[in-house]
Amino acid sequence: MVAAKIRDVARAAGVSPSTVSRALAIPEMVSPATRERVRRAADHLHYAPNRAARGLITGRTGNIGLIVPDLANPFFPGVVKGVQAQARDADYAIFIADTDEDMTAEVGLVRALSKQVDGIVLCSPRMSEDDVVSLGSETILVLLNRRVGRIPAVTFDNADGMRQTVAHLAALGHRKVAWIGGPRSSWSNRERSRSLRAATTAAGLDLVIVGHFPPQFEGGVAAADLVVATGATAVVTYNDLMALGLLSRLRARGVAVPDRISVVGIDDIPMAGMSSPALTTVSLAKERAGRAAVDLLLDLLAHPDGVLSPRRDLPAQLLVRDSTGVAHED
Amino acid sequence: MVAAKIRDVARAAGVSPSTVSRALAIPEMVSPATRERVRRAADHLHYAPNRAARGLITGRTGNIGLIVPDLANPFFPGVVKGVQAQARDADYAIFIADTDEDMTAEVGLVRALSKQVDGIVLCSPRMSEDDVVSLGSETILVLLNRRVGRIPAVTFDNADGMRQTVAHLAALGHRKVAWIGGPRSSWSNRERSRSLRAATTAAGLDLVIVGHFPPQFEGGVAAADLVVATGATAVVTYNDLMALGLLSRLRARGVAVPDRISVVGIDDIPMAGMSSPALTTVSLAKERAGRAAVDLLLDLLAHPDGVLSPRRDLPAQLLVRDSTGVAHED
């Protein structure tokens, strides 16, 4: 039994295809009686319009593209879930592409994808600004966790997160804070380290930058010994994965957390609550961000010349757990 | 500048649209000279065929659907990456849907998706067999990590994994092994516990089933105290997430791993290598599985009446790490 087409419904309801189309899409343009008849025939035949055919004429695909650098990074599943949920509610399907941090192919991939979707949620911390801008001019684009020019974007309030973090650490008596940076080229890394600097300065704390490391568990491991050497009593890392690596290496070295050093991560990935000590972290509203990005995109699609550069800045909330404690004088 | 259409290319190359179509799709059917001319015109105009339009006539969308229960489960990103990589190579795009373990909507979701794709890779450990079968009759389907009837499937060699595990534990002197089960309704849970039973029996070890727990970190935490009470010196868990939860709770209780109890997980998720002690686990070829699933799907599409029920069983390889050690006599 092959799928029913609009003609079949039309025949079954005794009307023309155009009427079926209208009855389903613009019900108020058709008399209640026929509307009912069509409706009944349609779902009797399990009719669902062929989206490709519709797209051909409307120019809309009903699809949204989502580009993420690495699905294995536990930060992204939350975002993806948000995107999916919201897209599904609006009856959009999502095309996903994991670029695998492969920057070379990324632009081409987005271009290819862009022909099959109405808009793209782009999460690419390291694509060059020029590339982002040029994509932005060809495609309806919403940036996630990054801002470039006036392109619509959803971001997190890093400044507030860092302010909360510093307030917390200062209240615990810490005077010297170390920062373990992520990739130099990452937008959010720049944001976060800048925000942390501002916050520590404002609070009169010392800040020591330990350097740039891969945004992975291993990056945190690699940074640990350097952190200890700085004499800082508190550390903030670019993300949770690194914080977990740091925790691991500190334990291996016998450096007690939080007794000797307090550790704060960013992201609030699921594992953060499961480590021991449980990781204090700046929790980002990942799912909300995904939903917000889709909302933005749909707005953009609905109002092609609406407000320029809509932006959403989502909350960052410090989640205090066992990895931070009162600073000890030595 | 709007995207070039086949007519534009035809005009630029001084040929008819059909010739362009052929030159690009079936080059050997067109004279080398025109072929070249068309090619040049095409990429001069950055021409790319509209896939929706093509699909309308060929009946192929060039898309593959991928259904996973929960992207946040670290097992899946590996699979997704494999699927993506292989799909991309074959110039297929992938539609992904995270069902969020929502079994009620799942079937409907798959049905909806199936109209926009040529085939579906379905990873749904708990959908009822009846539902799977009925989907299988409507859609080209490849099951991942599960077998139902004669539907094409990619699975892991659980039996071999459990055999290796038991051999390892027996060699370390363990005599009594505990099993922490996952969801009762999950296909792979049944497989794994059955395989473990067979392997322990064959090796003359005692097996004690601790029960069924959520396939999460929390499930492992919940099972820990029960495990200790059994007096088993080794534990195998349904998956790594549970093993990590178990490890965490055992440490909290002061039960040394691997000195008092050896722990073995299954999956080899990234965090497994990062815990301390590092988790011994049965590593599954996740990415290969994703690729194999796509291969199978493409085969099925190419040979609609090829071999019935092609199956792939991928290797499961025990990865010995610090969480297993010599059994101590008490």
Add this chain to the structure above:
DNA sequence: ATGAAAGCGCTAACAG
């Protein structure tokens, strides 16, 4: 309020 006709962009017969 409804139907007829045209056409979205492409490919697949069918001629030549």
Add this chain to the structure above:
DNA sequence: CTGTTAGCGCTTTCAT
């Protein structure tokens, strides 16, 4: 080897 014709399934003028 190449062009002409027809039509995939749908929406949207344009009539009525």
